[in-house]
Amino acid sequence: MAVPDVKENFSGTINEVTIGATSEEGGTRTSTVTIGGETGYPMLGFEAEYPHPPAFALEISTAGVEGWHDECRKHLADVAGDLGAWAAKCEEWGADMICLCLDAAHPDNEGRSPQQCADDVKRVLEATGLPLLVWGTDVDEVDNNVLPKCTQAAAGENCLFGTAKEDNYRTIAASCLADNHKVLAEAPSDINLSKQLHILLRDVGVDLADMVMHPTTGALGFGMVYIYTTIERGRIAALSGDRLLQQPVLVNIGKEIGRVKEAVSPAQADPQWGSHEVRAPLWESASAISYVESGAELLVLRNPEALRQAKTAIESMWP
Amino acid sequence: MALTGLEIYMLLPRTNCGDCGVPTCLAFAMKVASKQASFDECPHVTDEAKEKLGAAGAPPQKLVTIGVEKPLKIGNETVMFRHDEKFYNPCGIAVLVRDTDDVARKAQKVKALSFERIGQVIEVDTVALECASGDGETMKAAATELNQSLAGMPMVLIADSSELLAASAGALAASRPLLWERGGPSDALIELAASSGLPLVVEGDLEKCAADAQKAKDAGIEELVLCPGDVGPKEGLQFLTITRRAATQKSYRPLGYPSLIRVTSEDPVAQSLQACHYVYKYAGIVIMDTDQPEYILAPLVARQSIYIDPQRPVQVEAKIYEVNEPDEKSPFLITTNFSLSYYSVFGEVDGSRAPARILAVDTQGTSVLTAWAADAFGPEQIKKAIEKSGVFDQLAEGYRRPVIPGLVAVISGELSEEIGQEVIVGPQEASGLPRFLKNEWPKLVG
Amino acid sequence: MPNVTFQPAGRTVEVAPGVTVLEAARRADVPIRNECGGHGVCGRCVVEIRRGEVERRPARHTPPAGKDLACRCVITGQDVEVFVPAESRQVETEVTIRQVEALPQAFPPAGAVVEKVSLQLAPPSLDDNLADAERLVRKLQKWREEDNYSISLRLLRDLPLELRHAEWNPEVILSVEPWGRRVLRAGPPRGRALCLAAVDVGTTTVKARLLAPGAHRVASCYNSQTMFGPDVISRIVHCQRDEEQGYADLQLRVVGDINRLLGELVRESGLERSDVWGVVVSGNTTMMHLLLGMYPIWIRREPYVGCAYLLPSVSPRDVGLKINPEGRIFCLPSVSSYVGADITAGVLATGLADREKPSALIDLGTNGEIVVGCRDFLVCCSASAGPAFEGGASASGSRALPGAIDSVCGGERVSWETIGGAAPVGICGTGYIDLLAVLLKEGIMDKTGKFAPGAPGVRRLDDDTLEYLFVSAEEAGRDDDIVLTQADVDNLIRAKGAIYAAGNVLLESLGMTWSDLEAIMLAGGFGERLNKDNAVTIGLLPDVPRERIEFVGNTSLAGALMAAQDATGYWRTREIARSMTYFELSTHPGFMDQFVSACFLPHTDPERFPTVTGAG
Structure with a gap:
C-alpha cells in the first residue's frame, strides 16, 4: 500500500501587501517589503507557494525606552534619545521595516501634539530608507487627532498605519485612503471580530487588499496560544476562499515580552532558569517563531538580538 | 466518514429508555457524534448497527x-x-x-x-x-x-x-x-x-x-x-x-x-x-x-x-494579582477566574498604568455573566474569596471597597451587607476601566 | 410607623423605617420602572421626594437635579410624599384587550379538558339499590368509554342532596386526568355557561383568553414580577434573596395578574368568575414554578434541574386563582429548565411534531427557544435573548399594544406606523426589527450597530454615548422623545445573535442547515406585522426563500387554547415534552463562536445572507 497523497490544494491565497514606496513609486524608500502571497499552511514547501518570507520590524518609540526591560535597553542606550539615529540603527541591525510608535502623544506621557508627531514621522522617514509602520496610541481621541496629520506627513510613502478598531475606524480609514497608506486592522483574538472589522473598513472604502490584520498579541506562555489558534483558524478560512480573512497577519511581540517573567527576571532572582542574557532575546524570538508557525507574516520586535535569532531560524525553516 | 447525530439516531432503538444515562436517544446520538460518548454505552444497540459504526471507531494513530x-x-x-x-x-x-x-x-x-x-x-x-x-x-x-x-x-x-x-x-x-x-x-x-x-x-x-x-x-x-x-x-x-x-x-x-x-x-x-x-x-x-x-x-x-484543551474555558489561579505595585490605597477589583475575563481586566489595568489588585474568584472558568446566572459569582462566593485572600489586611481603612463588574451591579447591595463594606460598581466592560480608574475612582475615595 | 404617599396615584402605605421608597411603592402597588432589581444601577426609578426627608444611599447613576432614585432613598421616621413622573411609570399594569376571531359556538366543545354532561339517572329503588355515587358512576361509564371516575369527599358529602335536588337528572362537570376523570360537580343544572380559559405566562407579558360563548378577546398585561427584574434569572435571584417572602412575592404577583386578566374577560363577556371551571396554563419553566409556588433555584444552578416538568392538574384553591373553586388548573409540561411549557404548547399549536419534513419553530421571548423537528424527532435548545424584542429594558420599548410603533419605513425621512393608528407611545418588537434594518440601510449605523456620528437623527448625550432620535416628544403620545440608544441596539443585536447562533448550533449538531428546513416559524407576541425581509436583513432569521418563513404569533397561548378545547391536545403536549431532546448550549464549545459571528448585521459571514449582502 503506497503512502497516500496528502497534499492540500486550496482555492484561496493570502493577499500580497507591499509596504513602502521607492522613488519610482512616488516615495523616498530605498526598499519595500511585501508580505503574504502564500497558497498553503505555513512553511509546507511540498505543496504550496511561499513567495515572501515573514518580515520583521523593529519598534522605535517617540517616548524613548522608558519601561522597556533592561536586556533590551542595553542595546539601545546610545540611540534611544534620537529617533533618527535609532531608526538608522535598526536598519543596520537588519530590520525589514521600522515600527514607529507614537507613544509620546499618549495623554499619560507628554501628550505630544499632532504636528509634533507628524514631525517625528518625517524625521524617521529622513533617517532611514526602510518602509514604515506607524502605530498610534490606542487612545481613540488622540489617534483621531494625531494620525491624520501623520498620514499626511508620510503621503506617498505607502506606510502601514494602525490601528483601526471596531470602535474607532472611520478617521484612520479616511486618512489612509486620502494619503494612500495601508491600514492595520486590530480585533482582539477572534476571527469573527476580525472579519467584522474588515467588512466595516471595506464599507468605508478601504480595499480588502490594503489591510493587514492584527489579532492582538500575547507572548509565549502569556496568551500566545489563543492568538495562535485564532490565526490558524483564520488561515484555514482564508485558504478555503474567505476573502475577508485573506489579509496577512501582523503580531506585535516586543512590547509583550516586557510582561513575561521568564524573559525579564534577572538570573539572581531565578537561577533555575539559567542565563538571563540568553533568555530575554530567546523568549522574543521563540514567540516570533511560534506565530510564524500559525501563519503570521509581519512581526514587530524590540530586541535586535531577538531579530537576529528569529531571522536566522526562519531562514532555516522557510521553504 | 463520521456520521451525523441524526444518522446515528436512526441506528439506535429510539425508545428513549434512558439506560445510557441520557434522557433521549437523540441526545445520546448527538453525544456520540461529538465524541462525548461511545456507541456501546447503549445496551440495546444491535450488532448490525455496531458494525456500521465500528469502522469509524478505531484511533487513527497508535x-x-x-x-x-x-x-x-x-x-x-x-x-x-x-x-x-x-x-x-x-x-x-x-x-x-x-x-x-x-x-x-x-x-x-x-x-x-x-x-x-x-x-x-x-x-x-x-x-x-x-x-x-x-x-x-x-x-x-x-x-x-x-x-x-x-x-x-x-x-x-x-x-x-x-x-x-x-x-x-x-x-x-x-x-x-x-x-x-x-x-x-x-x-x-x-x-x-x-x-x-x-x-x-x-x-x-x-x-x-x-x-x-x-x-x-x-x-x-x-x-x-x-x-x-x-x-x-x-x-x-x-x-x-x-x-x-x-x-x-x-x-x-x-x-x-x-x-x-x-x-x-x-x-x-x-x-x-x-x-x-x-x-x-x-x-x-x-x-x-x-x-x-x-x-x-x-x-x-x-x-x-x-496541549491546552481549547474547548475548555481556561482558568487562571483564583487569587489576588497585584498590578503595577499597588499600595494600601490602591483600587481592589473583582472578576472571575475565566482567563479571558481576568486578562481583559489585567490588560486594561496594566495598560492604564494604575496600580491595583485584581481578585480572580473561582467560577470554574466561566465569565462574569454566565457565572452570575449560574449562581457561581454571587455575594456569598465573592465574600468567601475575599476572606480567603486576606486582601483586606493589605488595604487601608476606607479602601476596603471592592469594585465589582458593572454587569453584576445587582449584587452590590447584598455583597455590601455580606462583607460589611461599601461596594463600588465598576464599568460594564473591562474597556471602561482606564476611564474609571482615572476619573471615577479618585472621586469615590476622594 | 411612617406613611409614604405616592402621587399621582394617591396611594398611601405604612412602612417601617429602613424600607426604600421603591419597596414602599411595590407594597403600595404603585409600579415603578426598574431593571436592576433596586440596586441603584439602571437609573430608571427616578422619583421626586415632595415632602418629608429620606436618607440617600450612594448610587452609580446620578439622578437629574431635584430628583432621586427610588431604590436609593430610605424611609426614616418621617411621613413622605413621593411623586412618580410618567417616565418612571413605564411598567403599566393596565389590562389591554384585543379582539381576535371568535371560537366555535359549542361550549365547552366535546372532549375539552373540562366537560359538562346532563345525565338522566334511574332513581334508586329497593331492587336497584346502588349507592348514589356508584349510581352516578355507572351512568358515566356508559356515557364515555371510561372506567375510572373520582369524586372528592367534599362532593360526596353534598351528593345525595344534589342528586335529589336535580331529581336524578343532574348536570355533571368532569375534568380529565391521566387515570380517568374527576367529577367536579353533580347537581341541578346551574343554568349558566361553563367556560374555560387559556393563559400564557410570559416573563414579560401575561396573556389570557376565555373559551366562552361570544368570547373573542385576548387580555394582556405586563407580568408584574417585572419589578423584581426583567428576566428569569433575576426573578430566581429574588427568591433566593428572601427565602420566605421572595417567592411568595412572585407567586402572588403572577396569580394577581392572571386574576385581573380573567376578571376583565369574564366581566366583558357578562360572565362570573365561578363560570370558569378550567384553566390551561402555559409558560416557561421558571414561570410555571413560580405560579405553582415551587422553589425554582436549582433551575439556575448547574446541572440546571427543575422541580417538576410534567405537572398534575391542581386545584385553584391551592394556587389562589379566582375561578370556580371546584375547577381545575392544567399546567402544560416543560422539557427542561430552559425549554418550558410555552414551547410544548408552540409545538402543539404549529403541528411541528406531525410534519413529515423537518421545520423549525423559533420562539422569540425573553428567553429565546428553538425547536427543530418533524414526526421522527424533536430537538430544542434555548438562548438567553433578553427582553429587548418584547420592548423590555429598552429606552423606548413597548409591548405590542395600541400606540406601539410596529412598522418602520426608510426613505428620505424615516416613517412609521403604530398599532391601531394611535399616537406613538413606544416601539414594539416588529418596530425594532424594521428600525434596525432601516437605519442600517440608510447608513445611520454600521454593521456592528454603532451609530455614525453626525448622521441625521444621531445625537451625542452627556455621557458621550450616541442615540438616535426617532420620534420627538411633540409628535409622540408621551412626554418624552422616542429614541433608540446605543445600548438598545447592542441588546437587540445580542438578542438576535443569540437566536440565530442557537439555531445554527442546533442544526449543525444534527448535520443540517437552514435550507434543509421546510418551514421556519417565528413565534412571539412582539407585534402583528413582521416584515420578513427586514428580519432577514438584520440576521434575526436565516436567508431562505421568504415563503418558508411564517410568522405564527403567540403560539404559547394558541397551544394552551388548543389543549383546553381538546384534551387529546393536552395529552399530546406530554408526549411532545417527553420525546423532545434538549440540547444544552451553555456547555457547547461552538456556541460562543457562532454567537460572536452572529452579533453583526446581518452576519459576519456574508455568504450566509446572499440576498442581503449580495455575496454568492
Whole structure:
C-alpha cells in the first residue's frame, strides 16, 4: 500500500501587501517589503507557494525606552534619545521595516501634539530608507487627532498605519485612503471580530487588499496560544476562499515580552532558569517563531538580538 | 466518514429508555457524534448497527507508551489543528546524553530541568542515551546508571546497530525503553523488540518508514515510533505533517504512529527555536542536545501551551494579582477566574498604568455573566474569596471597597451587607476601566 | 410607623423605617420602572421626594437635579410624599384587550379538558339499590368509554342532596386526568355557561383568553414580577434573596395578574368568575414554578434541574386563582429548565411534531427557544435573548399594544406606523426589527450597530454615548422623545445573535442547515406585522426563500387554547415534552463562536445572507 497523497490544494491565497514606496513609486524608500502571497499552511514547501518570507520590524518609540526591560535597553542606550539615529540603527541591525510608535502623544506621557508627531514621522522617514509602520496610541481621541496629520506627513510613502478598531475606524480609514497608506486592522483574538472589522473598513472604502490584520498579541506562555489558534483558524478560512480573512497577519511581540517573567527576571532572582542574557532575546524570538508557525507574516520586535535569532531560524525553516 | 447525530439516531432503538444515562436517544446520538460518548454505552444497540459504526471507531494513530514509573504516552492524536478537537498527549521533550559523558553529572542536570508554571509542573520528561563509545557494555552501564539516578525516566536508547543495543535493552527491559537503531530497524532488532515487547523506532523516508512499520507489525510489534533521521527543520516539518495527515485524514495504518525527531542544529539558540517548531507541528518526541535551562524553557512552555484543551474555558489561579505595585490605597477589583475575563481586566489595568489588585474568584472558568446566572459569582462566593485572600489586611481603612463588574451591579447591595463594606460598581466592560480608574475612582475615595 | 404617599396615584402605605421608597411603592402597588432589581444601577426609578426627608444611599447613576432614585432613598421616621413622573411609570399594569376571531359556538366543545354532561339517572329503588355515587358512576361509564371516575369527599358529602335536588337528572362537570376523570360537580343544572380559559405566562407579558360563548378577546398585561427584574434569572435571584417572602412575592404577583386578566374577560363577556371551571396554563419553566409556588433555584444552578416538568392538574384553591373553586388548573409540561411549557404548547399549536419534513419553530421571548423537528424527532435548545424584542429594558420599548410603533419605513425621512393608528407611545418588537434594518440601510449605523456620528437623527448625550432620535416628544403620545440608544441596539443585536447562533448550533449538531428546513416559524407576541425581509436583513432569521418563513404569533397561548378545547391536545403536549431532546448550549464549545459571528448585521459571514449582502 503506497503512502497516500496528502497534499492540500486550496482555492484561496493570502493577499500580497507591499509596504513602502521607492522613488519610482512616488516615495523616498530605498526598499519595500511585501508580505503574504502564500497558497498553503505555513512553511509546507511540498505543496504550496511561499513567495515572501515573514518580515520583521523593529519598534522605535517617540517616548524613548522608558519601561522597556533592561536586556533590551542595553542595546539601545546610545540611540534611544534620537529617533533618527535609532531608526538608522535598526536598519543596520537588519530590520525589514521600522515600527514607529507614537507613544509620546499618549495623554499619560507628554501628550505630544499632532504636528509634533507628524514631525517625528518625517524625521524617521529622513533617517532611514526602510518602509514604515506607524502605530498610534490606542487612545481613540488622540489617534483621531494625531494620525491624520501623520498620514499626511508620510503621503506617498505607502506606510502601514494602525490601528483601526471596531470602535474607532472611520478617521484612520479616511486618512489612509486620502494619503494612500495601508491600514492595520486590530480585533482582539477572534476571527469573527476580525472579519467584522474588515467588512466595516471595506464599507468605508478601504480595499480588502490594503489591510493587514492584527489579532492582538500575547507572548509565549502569556496568551500566545489563543492568538495562535485564532490565526490558524483564520488561515484555514482564508485558504478555503474567505476573502475577508485573506489579509496577512501582523503580531506585535516586543512590547509583550516586557510582561513575561521568564524573559525579564534577572538570573539572581531565578537561577533555575539559567542565563538571563540568553533568555530575554530567546523568549522574543521563540514567540516570533511560534506565530510564524500559525501563519503570521509581519512581526514587530524590540530586541535586535531577538531579530537576529528569529531571522536566522526562519531562514532555516522557510521553504 | 463520521456520521451525523441524526444518522446515528436512526441506528439506535429510539425508545428513549434512558439506560445510557441520557434522557433521549437523540441526545445520546448527538453525544456520540461529538465524541462525548461511545456507541456501546447503549445496551440495546444491535450488532448490525455496531458494525456500521465500528469502522469509524478505531484511533487513527497508535498510542505508544515508553517507560513504566512515569510513563510517556504519545500518539492517539486525531486532528491537525488543536481547535478541531485538541492535541491529546503532550510530546516528550528529551535531553540527549552520550555514554561517553559524565553520566552522573548529566543526570543531575536533567533532573534540574523541572519548573512550575501556572500551577503545573513542566519538565524534561524523557532522556535519550546515545552509544557514542561504540561499546555495548559501556552503553549498558550508562543506561543503568541513568535509569537509576533519573528514577526510571522514560528513555530512548540510540545506537548504530542492534548488537550495541542488545545489552542495554536487556538490562532495562523492565523500564520499557524505546529502541532506536540508526537507519534501522534491522531484522535482528525487530526480533529483539518482538521478543522483549519493547517499542521501536522506524527510521527513514516515508516509504521506508511505512514498509518497516508494516514489517515490524507483522512481526508482532504494536508500538512504533516514526523518525525521518537527521534532517533539518524544513524536511522535519514535512515529514511530521505528512505522517500526521496520512494517519488522521487517510487512516493510513502504516504511518499511524507518533513521530520522533532530533534537533540537528549545533547552535543552542537554533536548537531551542527548532524544538519549538517541532513541538507545535506534530512531534511525539523531540530530542535536544542541550541541558541548559535557558534553552529548554521555551520548548517546555510551547508544549504546555499547545496541549491546552481549547474547548475548555481556561482558568487562571483564583487569587489576588497585584498590578503595577499597588499600595494600601490602591483600587481592589473583582472578576472571575475565566482567563479571558481576568486578562481583559489585567490588560486594561496594566495598560492604564494604575496600580491595583485584581481578585480572580473561582467560577470554574466561566465569565462574569454566565457565572452570575449560574449562581457561581454571587455575594456569598465573592465574600468567601475575599476572606480567603486576606486582601483586606493589605488595604487601608476606607479602601476596603471592592469594585465589582458593572454587569453584576445587582449584587452590590447584598455583597455590601455580606462583607460589611461599601461596594463600588465598576464599568460594564473591562474597556471602561482606564476611564474609571482615572476619573471615577479618585472621586469615590476622594 | 411612617406613611409614604405616592402621587399621582394617591396611594398611601405604612412602612417601617429602613424600607426604600421603591419597596414602599411595590407594597403600595404603585409600579415603578426598574431593571436592576433596586440596586441603584439602571437609573430608571427616578422619583421626586415632595415632602418629608429620606436618607440617600450612594448610587452609580446620578439622578437629574431635584430628583432621586427610588431604590436609593430610605424611609426614616418621617411621613413622605413621593411623586412618580410618567417616565418612571413605564411598567403599566393596565389590562389591554384585543379582539381576535371568535371560537366555535359549542361550549365547552366535546372532549375539552373540562366537560359538562346532563345525565338522566334511574332513581334508586329497593331492587336497584346502588349507592348514589356508584349510581352516578355507572351512568358515566356508559356515557364515555371510561372506567375510572373520582369524586372528592367534599362532593360526596353534598351528593345525595344534589342528586335529589336535580331529581336524578343532574348536570355533571368532569375534568380529565391521566387515570380517568374527576367529577367536579353533580347537581341541578346551574343554568349558566361553563367556560374555560387559556393563559400564557410570559416573563414579560401575561396573556389570557376565555373559551366562552361570544368570547373573542385576548387580555394582556405586563407580568408584574417585572419589578423584581426583567428576566428569569433575576426573578430566581429574588427568591433566593428572601427565602420566605421572595417567592411568595412572585407567586402572588403572577396569580394577581392572571386574576385581573380573567376578571376583565369574564366581566366583558357578562360572565362570573365561578363560570370558569378550567384553566390551561402555559409558560416557561421558571414561570410555571413560580405560579405553582415551587422553589425554582436549582433551575439556575448547574446541572440546571427543575422541580417538576410534567405537572398534575391542581386545584385553584391551592394556587389562589379566582375561578370556580371546584375547577381545575392544567399546567402544560416543560422539557427542561430552559425549554418550558410555552414551547410544548408552540409545538402543539404549529403541528411541528406531525410534519413529515423537518421545520423549525423559533420562539422569540425573553428567553429565546428553538425547536427543530418533524414526526421522527424533536430537538430544542434555548438562548438567553433578553427582553429587548418584547420592548423590555429598552429606552423606548413597548409591548405590542395600541400606540406601539410596529412598522418602520426608510426613505428620505424615516416613517412609521403604530398599532391601531394611535399616537406613538413606544416601539414594539416588529418596530425594532424594521428600525434596525432601516437605519442600517440608510447608513445611520454600521454593521456592528454603532451609530455614525453626525448622521441625521444621531445625537451625542452627556455621557458621550450616541442615540438616535426617532420620534420627538411633540409628535409622540408621551412626554418624552422616542429614541433608540446605543445600548438598545447592542441588546437587540445580542438578542438576535443569540437566536440565530442557537439555531445554527442546533442544526449543525444534527448535520443540517437552514435550507434543509421546510418551514421556519417565528413565534412571539412582539407585534402583528413582521416584515420578513427586514428580519432577514438584520440576521434575526436565516436567508431562505421568504415563503418558508411564517410568522405564527403567540403560539404559547394558541397551544394552551388548543389543549383546553381538546384534551387529546393536552395529552399530546406530554408526549411532545417527553420525546423532545434538549440540547444544552451553555456547555457547547461552538456556541460562543457562532454567537460572536452572529452579533453583526446581518452576519459576519456574508455568504450566509446572499440576498442581503449580495455575496454568492
